[in-house]
Amino acid sequence: MKIIKDYLDSLFLTVPVTAETQRAKEDLLAIMEDHYYELIEEGKSEHEAIGAVISEFGSIDEILAALELEREEIDEEEYLSAEQVTLDDAFDFWAATRKFALELSLGILLMFFSMASIFMVESYGVIYAMGILGFFVFAALGIGFIISGSMKYVREKRKLKDRSLVKEIYREAFFQLEDYDKSFRVGLVLGIGFCILAIPLTIIFSNMFYVGLMAGSLFFSTIGIGVFLIIYSSIIRHGFKKLTNGQYFVSNNHRPTRATRASYGNATPLIITLRKFYWPLVALFYFFWSTVTNAWEYSWIIFVIAGMVDSFIRESLKRSK
Incomplete structure (x- = not known):
């Protein structure tokens, strides 16, 4: 079970990698997986079984003590003094991540619509005016969504920056990540599908219907929808994944x-x-x-x-x- 393996990896973050600890980790993973399948056979649901397995195993110190191993020395006073991220904080962050995913992906989609409008400029009369108007309106809205969403998301991440993550956060994040994986795969497949579909649609409209302007606009619009789905689903998944790594929340690639x-x-x-x-x-x-x-x-x-x-x-x- 990937979720159990990932959870175990998070517990062993401060454990030195030796042949002994690796063997102990593998044995513990086998025990946890066996217990998981036992609970499934007893009629537990998948989430109930995972929750029970994780809950029944103690902290890393208790596990290592039972295995007669030692944990690597870290600055425990500093770790404990760092304000811990609570479950409420985590859910607020995930809600902010969903909102940011929507605003950013929508902004990018509008930028694609703006590029699609350019093809209408090559025409005359009303279509020309619509192309010019569409270009500026879509571009302005797109940039607005991107900048506004990014600024609000940065503020939300700053609230959690360098704060310690506790066991309950890992567990809930793993559950949320597994719950969302199906939606992520659907979004990714549909997004890639729209990007691929843009090519034959362009060929059909330009060669079969002889509508060159419509073909160009349709190409960028279809690509935009595909990119929207890929970015939206990926950002949400990344938000869950972000709380399953390390002992502290990292707001960006430059770790505090x-x-x-x-x-x-x-x-x-x-x-x-x-x-x-x-x-x-x-x-x-x-x-x-x-x-x-x-x-x-x-x-x-x-x-x-x-x-x-x-x-x-x-x-x-x-x-x-």
Whole structure:
């Protein structure tokens, strides 16, 4: 069961990776899965069985004590002093995530409608006027939704930034994530389907019905609907996934101090320094190299290589979990 495995992974975040702990983790996973299937055979529903399995297993300290293993030293005082994220906070965040997903994806859809309106400008009279009006109206509304939704979502994430996550949050987040997985798959498949459908629709309208303007508008409109579905479902799923990773809530890819320390330990100062200077130096090197060699057409590869180096450094410095 993936949800049980993910939950167990979250419990072992601060446990050093050794042959002994890995074996203990695998044994514990087997026990939890066996218990899950026993509950299913007793007539429990899938969610009831998962909830019972997770509830019956104690904290990581209790599990390690039973297995006679030790947990890696972390700053417990700092962890406990950090205001914990409550279930109410989590549900508020998920509600804000759904709203942001709708506003962002709707804004992007309107931008596609704006591009679709451009094709009507090539006509005359009323259609020309509708194309001009549609372009500016859809673009203005789209930008408004994107900016407004993004700003409100950033404020919601800031409320939880660097706050500690507790066992109940992990468990509820895993449940919500599993509940939403079916909807996510449907949204993803439909979204990809609309994007693919845009090509044959364009060919049909341009070649069979000889409506070139309509074909171009229809192409961007259909692509926009597909992108809307993909982005909307992906953002909501990411909101649930965000509360299943790590000991602290991370509002963006630049992890705050507590979350960084939990991941990198003594290498935290180096990681923080790397964040501040690495990419600005890469950008400066890109412009310097491109100017000196006049190799603008392929010098962008510098960013690809820099990304690979950055990932390698971060993984190398990450503390054993």
